[in-house]
Amino acid sequence: MAVVDVRGITKSFRSVRAVDDLSLSVPQGTITGFLGPNGAGKSTTIRMIMSILRPDTGRIDVLGGDAWTRKDRIGYLPEERGVYRKMKVEDFLAFIAKLKGVTRRGMAERIQQWLERIELPHVAKMRCEDLSKGMQQKVQFAAALVHEPDLVILDEPFSGLDPVNADVLHGLIVSLRDEGRTVIFSTHVLHQAERICDRFVLINGGRKLLDSTIGEMRTQFAPRTVRVEFLAPVEELAIPGVERATGNGRDWRLLLAPDSDPQEVVARVTGFAPVRLVELGQVSVEEVFRQLVAEARS
Amino acid sequence: MTRITVIAWREFRATVFTWAFLLSVALLPIGMVGFAVVLPLFAQATGALDRDPPSGEVLVVAGPQMLDALEEESTRFRRARALVPRATDGSLDEALVRLRADTVLAVVAAEESPPTLYMNGGTLSERNIVRSFVGRAEARRLADDAGQDVDAMRELLDVEAKMVVLSDDGTEHGGMARDVRDVAELGVAMGAELLLWLGVFVSAQYLLQTTIEERSSKIMEVLLSAVSPMQLMAGKIVGLGFVGLLMTSVYGITMLVMLTSLGLTDLLSPWRMVLFGVFYVLAYVQMGSVFAAIGSAVNELREAQSLMTPAVMTMTVPFMAIPLLIDVPNGGLAVALSLTPPISPYTMIFRLMLPANTVPAWEIAAALVVSTAWAALMLWGSTRVFRIGVLMRGKAPGFFELWRWIRVG
Numbered sequence: 001m002a003v004v005d006v007r008g009i010t011k012s013f014r015s016v017r018a019v020d021d022l023s024l025s026v027p028q029g030t031i032t033g034f035l036g037p038n039g040a041g042k043s044t045t046i047r048m049i050m051s052i053l054r055p056d057t058g059r060i061d062v063l064g065g066d067a068w069t070r071k072d073r074i075g076y077l078p079e080e081r082g083v084y085r086k087m088k089v090e091d092f093l094a095f096i097a098k099l100k101g102v103t104r105r106g107m108a109e110r111i112q113q114w115l116e117r118i119e120l121p122h123v124a125k126m127r128c129e130d131l132s133k134g135m136q137q138k139v140q141f142a143a144a145l146v147h148e149p150d151l152v153i154l155d156e157p158f159s160g161l162d163p164v165n166a167d168v169l170h171g172l173i174v175s176l177r178d179e180g181r182t183v184i185f186s187t188h189v190l191h192q193a194e195r196i197c198d199r200f201v202l203i204n205g206g207r208k209l210l211d212s213t214i215g216e217m218r219t220q221f222a223p224r225t226v227r228v229e230f231l232a233p234v235e236e237l238a239i240p241g242v243e244r245a246t247g248n249g250r251d252w253r254l255l256l257a258p259d260s261d262p263q264e265v266v267a268r269v270t271g272f273a274p275v276r277l278v279e280l281g282q283v284s285v286e287e288v289f290r291q292l293v294a295e296a297r298s
Numbered sequence: 299m300t301r302i303t304v305i306a307w308r309e310f311r312a313t314v315f316t317w318a319f320l321l322s323v324a325l326l327p328i329g330m331v332g333f334a335v336v337l338p339l340f341a342q343a344t345g346a347l348d349r350d351p352p353s354g355e356v357l358v359v360a361g362p363q364m365l366d367a368l369e370e371e372s373t374r375f376r377r378a379r380a381l382v383p384r385a386t387d388g389s390l391d392e393a394l395v396r397l398r399a400d401t402v403l404a405v406v407a408a409e410e411s412p413p414t415l416y417m418n419g420g421t422l423s424e425r426n427i428v429r430s431f432v433g434r435a436e437a438r439r440l441a442d443d444a445g446q447d448v449d450a451m452r453e454l455l456d457v458e459a460k461m462v463v464l465s466d467d468g469t470e471h472g473g474m475a476r477d478v479r480d481v482a483e484l485g486v487a488m489g490a491e492l493l494l495w496l497g498v499f500v501s502a503q504y505l506l507q508t509t510i511e512e513r514s515s516k517i518m519e520v521l522l523s524a525v526s527p528m529q530l531m532a533g534k535i536v537g538l539g540f541v542g543l544l545m546t547s548v549y550g551i552t553m554l555v556m557l558t559s560l561g562l563t564d565l566l567s568p569w570r571m572v573l574f575g576v577f578y579v580l581a582y583v584q585m586g587s588v589f590a591a592i593g594s595a596v597n598e599l600r601e602a603q604s605l606m607t608p609a610v611m612t613m614t615v616p617f618m619a620i621p622l623l624i625d626v627p628n629g630g631l632a633v634a635l636s637l638t639p640p641i642s643p644y645t646m647i648f649r650l651m652l653p654a655n656t657v658p659a660w661e662i663a664a665a666l667v668v669s670t671a672w673a674a675l676m677l678w679g680s681t682r683v684f685r686i687g688v689l690m691r692g693k694a695p696g697f698f699e700l701w702r703w704i705r706v707g
Contacts, residue, residue: 047519052519052523071523071524074523076520076523077520078516080516080519080691081516081517081519083517084312084517087312096524098304099301099305099521143520
């Protein structure tokens, strides 16, 4: 079942088309990454899903209905996020929770539970301005989740976090998926997305370039590198289908020509000289992304 | 509605429960108590207000008649009792040398009429007393020359008519009592207009500040994930409106206490206070919504100044018009200003709060209609600006850009 169903949305700001005829579908219980360079249209798309912006054309269904009527079931961490600096952490979280329709009953326990989940159990009585930047970001994360949403949308959640806190957040996002919630997050840090996402939506120039799972992507995009370890040193390596060969002696890395078949190249390498190891490089999200963006630009 | 209440309560709490606000609200009543009670007690206890009259010698050059007149005046003119007139046989130049050396307080050259008074500095008060002293002495000398009794003439000149002022209800007031009442009536009208302006402006200023703070602390989008821009703006306007209302109530009660202490509670009638409340709300919505919209569009208070200037300048018009309205509160200018937004509520409150004045009912109704329509228009336009402004980043818009937002918002 699709938790988010976007059909042909377009959004322009004056003469700039930020999102152009974009359609996508986010299945329930998945972590879906919105990937794209800065200015690709990720945040605009997310704002439209959140009904903060209205699309010029197209339709968006969220949790089976209009996004505006489902706001209380959505948790949102915007890219531009902050806290009320003078407020106590518990008051801030209670305020956001109330805005999301949570009643007073059990509020304190709920807040404490989320503070423990973000590993900040002791900050409830502290003012937000007394927290470090990283701690504030974790509090903002808790604010997005304190009302126990079914759909969680995180815009660049890892930006500004140190590796330790990024790992905490990573674990939380995975646990949200394991609890049956659907998570969408946008990032331009591609290796992070590769670690965590079940699905990817690649956006560039407001248009969707790819919408698939990691498995589908690896099937669709053949590996472009081959690593070879020869038994004896090789002085020079010239094999048809290889665009560039780098290395010396025993270890070589081959970059395949665009139209070459990896299996044929492997066969040619093993015929060239005795080998200890031949390994087809696994295509990374980053490689796919670069390739698709380059194609789109050309 | 619940969400608007949640936002309103947060705004109210965050603003009111601070030392700065509590102090600013308490300042006026404390100040008034200070002026009315503490200051006179302090002055009495310490003698701080007892100013010593000028004292010293007043040297008279070439004027025996003037010397006699000055001596006579020093016994009759209370503030000049410490002045001692002395004759000198020397020249004016010699007398001025003594004046520069501060061995005498003043020198009077009495060869000609009127005489010339010389002083070496001194305070304004001292100079005025000595000048009066010498002037009175010259008047006495001239009267003596003419065979007239100057003291009798002064008594004649001080005679005033006994005054009785008739009121509409047939009662009679002594002139002095009526004067006090007139001043109090004017004070009530001006005080009410000032109170309206103060409450509205302070609340609007808070709206502007908190909106800018929310933008700069990047909390806006978090809020917009839960509420619409309209709900957010409504919550802020309601919450900070109550802040202004609280402040206005404290000041209003202080005013009421003062009137009670003067026995003038009849100057305020319940229906006038109800109308004050209605015009207060309308004036606040007019200005508050504009300030909220400006706050949503700028990055810092400095950028807001240029956009606020026309609104603030317009608000000075009703105050500048007060001198023109005092004597003709129902004249053509008064009616025109009462029906001109956005100054309509301020002018109308001034006219309504003049207890002796009766504003025609149709004018009150028309002012209410005009003010309500203007408030609705401001709210509509401001909501459109707010909706776009809260999500905009970068350079603050100018007036033309704001107009474009209103059209497309």
